[in-house]
Amino acid sequence: GAVVSQHPSRVICKSGTSVKIECRSLDFQATTMFWYRQFPKQSLMLMATSNEGSKATYEQGVEKDKFLINHASLTLSTLTVTSAHPEDSSFYICSARWDLGIEKLFFGSGTQLSVL
């Protein structure tokens, strides 16, 4: 099946630093990728929709200047958490939509971000 690779799987950083998370579709092209955030024992909350070659669409309440999204190619989207603070600590997971009409989203393995 289709594979989405997400790196890093875990990152610990100091408050005030920026962290970049990569999401790659390995064996298919994805014009649309999605970034979710998940708090412990809670559901996935959509943060933004990333479209190749255009600006991301952010959900209400998500700071676009804090969570920078770049979808520069059909196989890569990045999420950069800028000036991270402890409240940004969370599990971030990306997904890529298969563009061949099959109703599936494929998910990365997630990134656990811990900001000290």
Add this chain to the structure above:
Amino acid sequence: AQKITQTQPGMFVQEKEAVTLDCTYDTSDPSYGLFWYKQPSSGEMIFLIYQGSYDQQNATEGRYSLNFQKARKSANLVISASQLGDSAMYFCAMRERGYSTLTFGKGTMLLVSP
């Protein structure tokens, strides 16, 4: 109103038994898709099964089947012959026409005991 409701925060089942995880949804769109994902403790989201609103038959994928009752707006996941490796969080999700992403329920934690 919640679009996806999973009323069971946790479920217990013994190995080799069948278990049903409940999911109800709310939409006025006649065209939609329903999904179930499994999230083990490692965090990855694993696609299990898909049901389209116009599909005449209930979806099946190996030990997973979806009990789709359109009039009741329910899409329950049935896992037959539970295995220890089935212990995980299970999420029901819906995609409506015109929306490119999914709306997730709050999830059900399934624990399979020997």
